[in-house]
Amino acid sequence: MIAGTVLCGPVPSARADDAGKSGTPAGTATASAPAAQGLVPVRLLAYATDDAYRVTLGSATCTTPCALSVPPGVAALHAEGAGAVDGRLLIPPVPGVVRVRHHDVASQIAGVVLVPFGVMIASTGWLAGETCSGGSPSYDTCRTAHRITWPVVGLATLATGIVLLVRGRGAPPDANRVLLTGQLTSPPVQVTTLGVGPLARGAWAGAGLAF
Secondary structure (H helix, E strand, O other): OEEEEEEEOOOOOHHHHHHHHHOOOOOOOOOOOOHHHHOEEEEEEEOOOOOOEEEEEOOEEEEOOEEEEEOOEEEEEEEEEOOOEEEEEEEOOOOEEEEEOOOOHHHHHHHHHHHHHHHHHHHHHHHHHHHOOOOHHHHHHHHHHHHHHHHHHHHHHHHHHHHHHHHOOOOOOOOOOEEEOOOOOOOOOEEEEEEEEEEOOEEEEEEEEEO
16 A cells, blocks of 8 residues: 655555554565465467477476466477477466467478479370370370379379478467467556645645555
């Protein structure tokens, strides 16, 4: 509680009176609140629903989906399971959620290989039809099959490679960071005491405020 005066004249604080009765100086801070009140709940989820990670945030560890209570400030993040994640997070003083996502290196490598391979098959695979032999009906059927099949296979391979490249390009911007689920609020100001009285030349008034 913080006591203040409006206009002039001191106003006794109720907190100060209580402190005097208990023998504790009015300005002395007490440590009666449990240490857990300084911790913030952070929920940990896998970005992809079919993935699972064992996450260490600061000094606490759990397996997704789970929640940990950690102190506000900078904390080290390490995860392993579906993939490895290492980084540092700024924990705000309000509850939040972290969606864990690893960098899929294997998908990126596969995409790099499949994209040019798909282009090559789509553009040149139909040439295999020139190897067809036999009578006129069977020859035409063979060539038509090659001219249809290889471009389709090549385009499918190309599309698969592009999807893998996108998947392996790195974590999305909303992954591996704290997304707030609570709001920063200021404690309300309460008027605890009011006083007014006469003076030799005027009057005085005062108020006790609690923050």
